Amino acid sequence: MISKDFVYVKPENLKEAYEIYKDYEKKGLTPFYYSGGTEIVTFSRKGLISPDILIDLKNIKECKDLYFDNDNLIIGSTVSLNMLVDSNYSKIISKSIRFIADRTTRNKITVGGNVVGQLPFREVVLPLLLLDSKVRIYTSEGFKEFNINEIFDKNLKITKGDIVVQFILKKEFLNLDFYYDRKVFFSRVDYPIVSTLFVKNTSIKMAITGAFNFPLRDKESEDILNQKDLNLSEIVKKIVERLSPLFKSDFRASKEYRIELFKIILNDALRYFGRS
Numbered sequence: 001m002i003s004k005d006f007v008y009v010k011p012e013n014l015k016e017a018y019e020i021y022k023d024y025e026k027k028g029l030t031p032f033y034y035s036g037g038t039e040i041v042t043f044s045r046k047g048l049i050s051p052d053i054l055i056d057l058k059n060i061k062e063c064k065d066l067y068f069d070n071d072n073l074i075i076g077s078t079v080s081l082n083m084l085v086d087s088n089y090s091k092i093i094s095k096s097i098r099f100i101a102d103r104t105t106r107n108k109i110t111v112g113g114n115v116v117g118q119l120p121f122r123e124v125v126l127p128l129l130l131l132d133s134k135v136r137i138y139t140s141e142g143f144k145e146f147n148i149n150e151i152f153d154k155n156l157k158i159t160k161g162d163i164v165v166q167f168i169l170k171k172e173f174l175n176l177d178f179y180y181d182r183k184v185f186f187s188r189v190d191y192p193i194v195s196t197l198f199v200k201n202t203s204i205k206m207a208i209t210g211a212f213n214f215p216l217r218d219k220e221s222e223d224i225l226n227q228k229d230l231n232l233s234e235i236v237k238k239i240v241e242r243l244s245p246l247f248k249s250d251f252r253a254s255k256e257y258r259i260e261l262f263k264i265i266l267n268d269a270l271r272y273f274g275r276s
């Protein structure tokens with residue numbers, strides 16, 4: 001529930017949505033794009049945000065897209081997590097997002113909302129980083145496209161008011177070999193204390209969330225992961241040494257406990273990929 005008066009609009013196209021956003025901003029009011037709404041409603045209830053207008057993106061064709069275009073899978077930003085999991089176009093994506101919340105909530109949470117949101121977990125980001133997804137964004141100059149790895153550093157670096165429209169993934173990457181593990185404190189439907197995805201193409205790639213205050217893909221850790229002259233325990237030791245300053249403590253788990261879980265995941269993943 002949002003306990004204040006606000007305007008709600010559901011434009012049919014990106015230009016209209018963008019112009020409404022800018023118009024409200026110019027008047028000194030607070031606009032928000034609305035996708036699944038789960039974060040917006042929670043943050044409003046807690047008094048963390050106070051929207052004057054919600055611009056619902058779910059009527060915009062490009063944002064609703066979920067289809068194959070020659071060599072790519074196009075995922076619109078308002079596609080719900082369940083739609084993506086149920087499509088099973090990519091086992092890597094399905095497996096790494098199907099434990100987010102519960103089924104009812106995943107009907108609401110959207111791919112774009114999870115990636116742009118403020119909460120630290122943003123588990124949808126992991127497969128997008130490792131599969132080198134492109135992000136199509138609607139800006140004041142029209143459409144722009146970036147590799148997500150270029151514009152994701154703790155958060156997606158977009159200009160206020162820009163609209164995340166689609167994620168574009170190469171078909172050939174969708175079903176690469178992968179290893180995924182998600183550790184939770186209490187029940188399966190809980191935020192992760194460590195969630196790690198590994199994908200193997202010519203080398204092993206790794207992305208982590210839950211352990212830190214943001215999702216992370218760290219190229220230096222990946223270099224260590226793939227060093228042929230190191231054995232399994234040396235790889236684990238070096239990566240943990242490198243990443244340990246980033247691990248957090250909170251009411252779910254201490255930093256030390258998270259590090260131990262991460263070590264277990266790293267060991268299991270490396271063994272899965274044949275390292276000893």
Ligand SMILES: Cc1cc2nc3c(=O)[nH]c(=O)nc-3n(C[C@H](O)[C@H](O)[C@H](O)COP(=O)(O)OP(=O)(O)OC[C@H]3O[C@@H](n4cnc5c(N)ncnc54)[C@H](O)[C@@H]3O)c2cc1C
Binds near residue numbers: 162
């Ligand atoms: C019970 C529960 C459990 C959860 N568990 C997990 C979990 O374990 N792991 C996890 O990763 N997540 C989890 N989530 C989801 C997470 O907490 C966020 O609520 C969710 O990701 C937000 O997605 P949304 O589609 O609802 O976004 P919204 O609430 O619609 O939007 C979130 C933010 O993104 C902006 N935005 C949305 N779409 C766009 C766009 N296309 N372009 C530009 N800006 C945009 C909005 O303006 C807003 O600021 C859980 C949520 C709930 C309710």
